[in-house]
Amino acid sequence: MSPAPAQRDAVQNDIESYLPHRKPFLFVDTVDIVDGEILATRTYPEDEFFFAGHFPEYPVVPGVILVETMAQCGGVGVKKMGINPAGTFMFAKIRDARFRRQVRPGEKLTMKIRNIKASANIIHQRGEGYVGGELAVEAEWIAIVGGSYG
Numbered sequence: 001m002s003p004a005p006a007q008r009d010a011v012q013n014d015i016e017s018y019l020p021h022r023k024p025f026l027f028v029d030t031v032d033i034v035d036g037e038i039l040a041t042r043t044y045p046e047d048e049f050f051f052a053g054h055f056p057e058y059p060v061v062p063g064v065i066l067v068e069t070m071a072q073c074g075g076v077g078v079k080k081m082g083i084n085p086a087g088t089f090m091f092a093k094i095r096d097a098r099f100r101r102q103v104r105p106g107e108k109l110t111m112k113i114r115n116i117k118a119s120a121n122i123i124h125q126r127g128e129g130y131v132g133g134e135l136a137v138e139a140e141w142i143a144i145v146g147g148s149y150g
Contacts, residue, residue, distance in 0.1 A: 018076040020088055027069040031076040038077030038113035038127075042069050046105040056079045061103040066137040067094055070127035074113045075143070078123055086120045090146035097139035107131050121145050 002135050015028045029038040044051075044061050051059035075089055103109055113127040129137040 006014065015076060019072060019081045021072060026072070027065065028072050028076055031073050031080060033077060034082050036115075038074055038080075038111075038115075039111070039126075040073035040077065040113065041108055042048050042072075042073070042111075043108040044103065044105060048105065051105055059105050061109075063097065063099045066099070066103060066109070066129060067097055067141065069109060070113060070129055070139065071141055071143060073111055074104070074115075074125040074127060074141075077113060078115065078118045081115075081118070083118050083122060083123075085119040085145055085147040089123055089143035091141060092122075092144045093142040093143075095138050095140045097137070099137055101131060101134050101136040103129075103131055103136050107150070109136065116140070 015026070015031070016022065019026065019028065021027075027042050029041045029043060031038060033039075048061075050062055050065060054060065054062050071091065079085075109129045109131060111124055111127055111129045115123070115125055117124040122142065124140075124142045126140040127138065128135060
């Protein structure tokens with residue numbers, strides 16, 4: 001069951017308070033911290049902008065969007081953990097990205113993200129994304145402060 005529109009708007013506003021990203025390039029639905037691990041979700045609606053071109057006859061979420069989704073969720077997670085960046089985090093490195101399963105329109109990606117190192121100037125994280133309990137994507141990334149916002 002989906003949350004009511006007012007509740008969805010409140011959750012979206014909360015997410016936007018942690019990230020500079022906005023629609024159509026905001027890929028975070030929920031983020032929670034459980035036992036020091038970042039747990040997050042994203043459902044890709046059928047009208048997501050990239051499905052029209054990737055691929056029209058057989059739409060799938062692009063792999064780079066899956067990694068971006070995990071990194072955005074990781075960014076929200078570190079801020080919820082009390083790590084306040086000195087500016088806007090931007091990718092410096094993506095390592096060992098593996099795509100194990102296609103993610104299709106309407107599917108929910110459930111993520112587990114672990115901090116390897118997190119400070120005000122650098123985030124080094126590793127994440128896994130699952131659809132229906134099946135591993136879809138895994139990657140490790142480093143983001144560094146590259147600008148400021150807000």
